[in-house]
Amino acid sequence: MAAESGRQFWKRSAKLPGSIQPVYGAQHPPLDSRLTKNFIKDRSKASGLPMKSKKASSFHEFARSTSDAWDIGDDEDEDFSSSSSSSSLQTLNSKVAKATAAQVLENHSKLRVKPERCQPALGDLPTNCKVIKSSSEAQLSRTSEEACVRSPLQKQQSLPLRPVIPLVARISDQNASGAPPMTVREKTRLEKFRQLLSSHNTDLDELRKCSWPGVPREVRPVTWRLLSGYLPANSERRKLTLQRKREEYFGFIQQYYDSRNEEHHQDTYRQIHIDIPRTNPLIPLFQQPLVQEIFERILFIWAIRHPASGYVQGINDLVTPFFVVFLSEHVEEDVENFDVTNLSQDVLRSIEADSFWCMSKLLDGIQDNYTFAQPGIQKKVKALEELVSRIDEQVHNHFRKYEVEYLQFAFRWMNNLLMRELPLRCTIRLWDTYQSEPEGFSHFHLYVCAAFLIKWRKEILDEEDFQGLLMLLQNLPTIHWGNEEIGLLLAEAYRLKYMFADAPNHYRR
Structure with missing residues (x-):
């Protein structure tokens, strides 16, 4: 009895000399066969021990509380001092090596599925044992009681129904908030717009009423031309009006644009030339040289024709919505990455003239x-x-x-x-x-x-x-x-x- 208590004392007391515990890293397994004699038996014994939640008070307690693949049990019947004459550099026999390798593979597979040290408490696990694959599913699996407590705004922010929109999100995407591409209601609204626009004399009051909650992308270009006052309500006069206004705009170009290099217009043109590259710099469409030339002409002609204000920084931004909307009339794909050199010269001239006149109508109200x-x-x-x-x-x-x-x-x-x-x-x-x-x-x-x-x-x-x-x-x-x-x-x-x-x-x- 005394001998047994002595062995326990020297084995467990970390403060007294002689209680040396061999430590081995996972990269370098122990080579002494004496240390691996009872490895399999002690490994299974160690794995059954509960993990300590608080910090170990000594290195020995820490060693006993961990379950490394190469941990070696310290059996009470094993006396290291009695076997000091044996060889210390014997190689692991094949059985121990196979057992050790199998144990390592098993542990690593467990860690990959669910790390031991990160296992939640039993009470934290979902009662329906459903595997949650993402944070979105975690939010959706919350109880209905929690959902009722939330305010409507919080619910809107927490529900993962909205796709992640990139930094430069799609300009033409009218369903950016996660709505389906085309609902029955949207189809009905689109049909109503088409009926209004195809009538002999479009009812502008009714068109404004329909446009207040948003205009469908397919009919937005012609709707904007009508609402801005650029096109007449009479459908028979629209084609001639467009032709006349576009020719008038390019007449201004021939008459005034060459004067941009004259001394009294140099400051205006220089400021426009500086501001154009700053217009939506993250959208590739507006960094194309041809688009920037179009914007320069639009802004310079407007400034020349409105000497009371001239060009002011900020007006350059007001061109872009019109340009994008009228461009979308000829482009099916994403507008922000479209190369405008693929369009014909006539189409580009039409987009430029329409953008100029609609911007002019807008600025007339806020000059x-x-x-x-x-x-x-x-x-x-x-x-x-x-x-x-x-x-x-x-x-x-x-x-x-x-x-x-x-x-x-x-x-x-x-x-x-x-x-x-x-x-x-x-x-x-x-x-x-x-x-x-x-x-x-x-x-x-x-x-x-x-x-x-x-x-x-x-x-x-x-x-x-x-x-x-x-x-x-x-x-x-x-x-x-x-x-x-x-x-x-x-x-x-x-x-x-x-x-x-x-x-x-x-x-x-």
Whole structure:
């Protein structure tokens, strides 16, 4: 009994000399046959031990709590001192080698399926024993009770129904939020549009009503031409009107474009030439030399014909939605990667002229945004400040507390019509509604900006310094937005307009 307790003492006491425990790495198995004598028996004994959750108090306890492939049990009947005269460099016999190799393969296969050290507690396992292959399935497998507790917005953000959209998402994709390519309702709407557009005299009021929730891609080019006032409602006059306006535009090119190198136009042309490559730099379509030449001609001719404002930075962005929409009329594939040199010269001339005239119609309604000192933008930013102070006083006071001026972030919202804040596909959808609203690009845009700002109220209130607020407001995370988000934004903007537009005293102090 005393001898047995002595062996236990010398074996387990880590603080006294003589209790040497041999350690072997998985790369180098033990070579001493004495150490492998009881390996298989002790290995099975060790594997049955529960893993300790707390840190081992000594190296011996740590060694006993681990189950490395090359761990060697320390049998109580084994006395190392009695076998010191045996050879220490004997090779493993074939049986031990096979057993060891089999054990290693078994352990590695187990680790590959589910690592031992990362196994969840039994109570954390799903009761239906369903194997969850991804985080998306994990979200879908949550209980219905948890789903009921969530708010609608949280549910919308958590459900993995939306495809991952790349950084430069598809411009022409009108189903970017994960909707099916064409539902029965969408087919019905498309048919209604076609009936309206094919009638002898298109009912523009009805067309605006149908276009407010979005225009189908197939009929958007002709719808935009009609809503902007570029095409007449009478279908018989459209062909002649298009021909005349396109010839008129290229007459301007012949008359004015060569003057870009004259001294009094050099500054205008130089600024246009600098700004064009900056227009949507991540979209390959707008980096093609031929497209940039088209934009230069459009912007220069507009500036020459509107000397009260001339060219102002930001106008270059307003060409792109029209260009993309009219280009999509001739392109079936993704527009953003399309090589325009594949189109005929006549088609390119038509796209260029139509883009010029529709942009001109848009700017006619907001030209005071771009005249000297840009008074239109100053008024709209002030109106936005007054509106936000009424609809969300907490956000307004938060800006005042950290000395954030509305002009510091909202100037760009008015100058570029939110084009720097939204992906281009969202801008196109937004403009469907703007062209359906009376004074959509000027008056209704104010309420869209207010709804857009309040959309981020939680993130705004979480920021507690001037720099953080400006960084947030100038880099809002909208890259994954699609039709669904724009639809909600427009609905909120319409609600604000309905409440405040006809009651200005309701939001003035």
